[in-house]
Amino acid sequence: MNRRNFLRGTAILTCGLLPGTPPVSATQVQAFSLSAEPGQAQLVPEEYPATDVWGYNGLVPGPELRTRQGETLHVTVRNRLPEETTVHWHGIRLPNAMDGVPHVTQPPIAPGSAFTYEFPLPDAGTFWYHPHMNSIEQVGRGMYGALIVEEPDPPTVDRELVWILDDWRLDMDARIVEGFDNRHDLSHGGRIGNAVTINGEFPDIFRTRSGERIRLRLINAANSRIFALEFPSHEPQVIAIDGHPVPPHPADSGVVTLAPSMRMDLILDMTGSPGQKFPVVDRYYRQSAYRLIDLAYEEAPLRANLPDHGIQLPANPLPEPDPESAIIRTVELEGGAMGAMDGATLNGKWQDIRALVRQGKFWAINGTVSDGHVLDPLQHLKPGQSMVLDMRNNTAWPHVMHLHGHAFRVLARNGEPTRFREWQDSVLVERHETVQIAFVADSPGDWMFHCHMLGHQMSGMMSLIRIKA
Numbered sequence: 001m002n003r004r005n006f007l008r009g010t011a012i013l014t015c016g017l018l019p020g021t022p023p024v025s026a027t028q029v030q031a032f033s034l035s036a037e038p039g040q041a042q043l044v045p046e047e048y049p050a051t052d053v054w055g056y057n058g059l060v061p062g063p064e065l066r067t068r069q070g071e072t073l074h075v076t077v078r079n080r081l082p083e084e085t086t087v088h089w090h091g092i093r094l095p096n097a098m099d100g101v102p103h104v105t106q107p108p109i110a111p112g113s114a115f116t117y118e119f120p121l122p123d124a125g126t127f128w129y130h131p132h133m134n135s136i137e138q139v140g141r142g143m144y145g146a147l148i149v150e151e152p153d154p155p156t157v158d159r160e161l162v163w164i165l166d167d168w169r170l171d172m173d174a175r176i177v178e179g180f181d182n183r184h185d186l187s188h189g190g191r192i193g194n195a196v197t198i199n200g201e202f203p204d205i206f207r208t209r210s211g212e213r214i215r216l217r218l219i220n221a222a223n224s225r226i227f228a229l230e231f232p233s234h235e236p237q238v239i240a241i242d243g244h245p246v247p248p249h250p251a252d253s254g255v256v257t258l259a260p261s262m263r264m265d266l267i268l269d270m271t272g273s274p275g276q277k278f279p280v281v282d283r284y285y286r287q288s289a290y291r292l293i294d295l296a297y298e299e300a301p302l303r304a305n306l307p308d309h310g311i312q313l314p315a316n317p318l319p320e321p322d323p324e325s326a327i328i329r330t331v332e333l334e335g336g337a338m339g340a341m342d343g344a345t346l347n348g349k350w351q352d353i354r355a356l357v358r359q360g361k362f363w364a365i366n367g368t369v370s371d372g373h374v375l376d377p378l379q380h381l382k383p384g385q386s387m388v389l390d391m392r393n394n395t396a397w398p399h400v401m402h403l404h405g406h407a408f409r410v411l412a413r414n415g416e417p418t419r420f421r422e423w424q425d426s427v428l429v430e431r432h433e434t435v436q437i438a439f440v441a442d443s444p445g446d447w448m449f450h451c452h453m454l455g456h457q458m459s460g461m462m463s464l465i466r467i468k469a
């Protein structure tokens with residue numbers, strides 16, 4: 001029994017099927033259990049010791065949760081960590097009470113206790129799960145896993161792979177360097193590591209064969225690192241961003257850019273010749289480009305001609321924002337090292353930058369610094385209302401802005417309309433860039449809107465959008 005069959009074997013049928021009930025009305029529930037707990041992982045080559053981590057079921061990454069569109073996910077999470085936690089189902093459009101935000105959508109899960117999440121999955125795509133409590137440290141110690149929602153009729157490929165990218169700051173004994181609240185990291189580009197892993201392992205060689213067609217689901221689980229991957233002599237086709245389909249197209253300038261928390265689904269046709277080797281290179285930080293992994297072709301080709309099946313994914317059932325009636329709001333991202341912020345409001349009181357820095361706060365959204373998750377809303381919306389957020393990055397650093405519980409269209413960058421008006425849940429806003437997004441506030445509740453560079457989130461760059469009738 002392969003892993004997938006094993007996991008699918010846990011499916012249970014909830015709606016009792018009475019005689020004469022058409023089977024289409026049945027809701028298939030996929031049940032899983034996760035335990036947040038300390039563990040060990042061999043993150044770097046064998047000549048180094050294993051690293052003490054925190055993981056789901058003690059593993060890095062945590063178990064892959066694989067379901068189908070339209071099914072219901074049921075996950076019991078037990079907390080065996082020495083501190084409180086929650087689980088956020090990143091990118092999933094779900095009821096607010098299941099969103100995993102401590103003190104806002106649920107009480108934290110105390111050490112020794114458990115919480116059960118259950119929600120339907122309206123969208124197919126590549127998603128992931130991670131804590132929303134002390135995220136910089138809990139995610140940074142290895143707590144994350146893939147949540148894959150399959151299309152009813154996925155494109156035909158030879159292999160489907162999930163690569164969860166992460167980076168770690170390790171010492172020479174492969175121990176995680178402490179000091180997650182290091183103020184230099186918080187006020188600059190965040191905690192960037194010195195060891196990049198794919199699925200919790202130090203990548204070396206990826207074996208493939210000429211003519212193979214691969215669906216590669218990339219997930220960036222890093223604290224702050226942005227990846228810009230080049231696949232020399234290959235032309236990966238982007239088929240989905242943040243889980244949501246886009247018309248298949250080659251990545252811009254051949255570079256697959258993935259900010260923290262973002263996902264990208266690629267179709268990678270292996271066009272090299274037998275015996276060839278190609279490095280995949282990450283060039284986001286220009287001074288420190290490095291080889292992520294080698295694509296190594298075996299001697300025997302898989303086939304002579306590339307497959308020509310269609311690769312376009314069917315659209316997810318997302319509500320289309322109405323630009324005519326939309327409420328438009330400017331969102332100013334402010335602060336950080338080399339920024340111009342002289343002060344901002346923290347806990348209801350305007351404070352100058354020195355006072356903010358003393359409290360470990362460096363970032364603001366529209367003049368307000370967040371302190372934890374319980375916040376005055378940045379915006380009130382009625383259910384069904386369309387909203388445009390016109391984001392301006394007034395800082396010297398990139399940010400990746402994530403909205404909970406919704407997907408938004410990316411309408412424009414620096415005033416230029418985007419090519420595909422992509423649906424995303426997280427969007428990279430480069431320094432001094434403007435990005436316009438639009439969404440329909442279709443799900444009632446308090447939803448976080450924050451930077452997913454976890455050090456920025458922790459030190460002030462978080463807000464809340466309230467959707468209430």
Ligand SMILES: [Cu+2]
Binds near residue numbers: 400453456
């Ligand atoms: Cu940021």
